Amino acid sequence: MDKLILGRYVPGNSLIHRLDPRSKLLAMILYIIIVFWANNLVTNLLMIAFTLVVVLLSKIKLSFFLRGVRPMIGIILFTTLFQMFFTHGGETYFQFGFLKITSYGFSQAILIFMRFVLIIFFSTLLTLTTTPLSLADAVESLLKPFVRFKVPAHEIGLMLSLSLRFVPTLMDDTTRIMKAQRARGVDFGEGSLIQKVKSIIPILIPLFASSFKRADALALAMEARGYQGGDGRTKYRILQWTVKDSVTILLVIILGILLFFLKES
Numbered sequence: 001m002d003k004l005i006l007g008r009y010v011p012g013n014s015l016i017h018r019l020d021p022r023s024k025l026l027a028m029i030l031y032i033i034i035v036f037w038a039n040n041l042v043t044n045l046l047m048i049a050f051t052l053v054v055v056l057l058s059k060i061k062l063s064f065f066l067r068g069v070r071p072m073i074g075i076i077l078f079t080t081l082f083q084m085f086f087t088h089g090g091e092t093y094f095q096f097g098f099l100k101i102t103s104y105g106f107s108q109a110i111l112i113f114m115r116f117v118l119i120i121f122f123s124t125l126l127t128l129t130t131t132p133l134s135l136a137d138a139v140e141s142l143l144k145p146f147v148r149f150k151v152p153a154h155e156i157g158l159m160l161s162l163s164l165r166f167v168p169t170l171m172d173d174t175t176r177i178m179k180a181q182r183a184r185g186v187d188f189g190e191g192s193l194i195q196k197v198k199s200i201i202p203i204l205i206p207l208f209a210s211s212f213k214r215a216d217a218l219a220l221a222m223e224a225r226g227y228q229g230g231d232g233r234t235k236y237r238i239l240q241w242t243v244k245d246s247v248t249i250l251l252v253i254i255l256g257i258l259l260f261f262l263k264e265s
Contacts, residue, residue, distance in 0.1 A: 021138035023245035084109035136161030
């Protein structure tokens with residue numbers, strides 16, 4: 001849990017750090033859309049190359065990324081295996097009862113695995129190079145045109161900022177509670193699947209209690225400081241869209257066009 005880097009910010013002065021948070025957020029949204037067009041070897045290699053170049057430009061070590069993504073590998077593998085065993089078509093490689101591995105299921109499992117890893121890499125890069133406050137400002141700015149349709153742009157940005165801010169805190173709390181439970185003799189790795197699930201309950205109850213307590217303390221602190229939403233508030237951080245941001249969006253669009261024409265129909 002303590003190695004999970006999603007939601008953490010790493011200070012830096014790289015090209016990716018200096019981009020406008022709105023361009024990085026838009027680039028991530030476009031990236032998530034076009035990653036589903038990568039359905040063969042060539043398109044996946046293009047996505048991998050593009051992602052690695054962006055990671056290198058951020059000047060964050062690749063090993064740091066790999067250590068941070070490692071806690072999510074279990075969820076990714078579970079989804080991949082589910083896709084492989086229950087998607088049928090093509091030549092049959094293995095069959096045991098209702099479980100069957102076919103050529104189509106195997107290829108689809110690889111595609112799902114690559115999409116998960118690429119999306120996690122890119123979204124993690126966004127949070128590593130963008131402060132939660134800047135990301136909240138970007139969301140609020142992008143949603144501002146929808147205010148006339150009663151969309152609470154400021155509140156959505158605030159919720160996103162608080163959520164990203166407290167992801168590392170929740171992970172730290174989970175690690176602390178697990179260590180405390182282990183010190184009292186709880187073993188999270190032994191027994192059947194049902195026993196392992198039951199052993200999670202001593203973690204969830206104090207974690208929910210501490211989360212509600214922290215949320216209540218945060219609400220009281222905001223009220224004590226006179227927080228009343230976004231009406232009439234000025235901005236200390238002024239977002240500035242530059243040529244680099246336009247070039248970033250253009251590169252992602254070009255990548256999407258290439259994938260669209262190279263993907264298998």
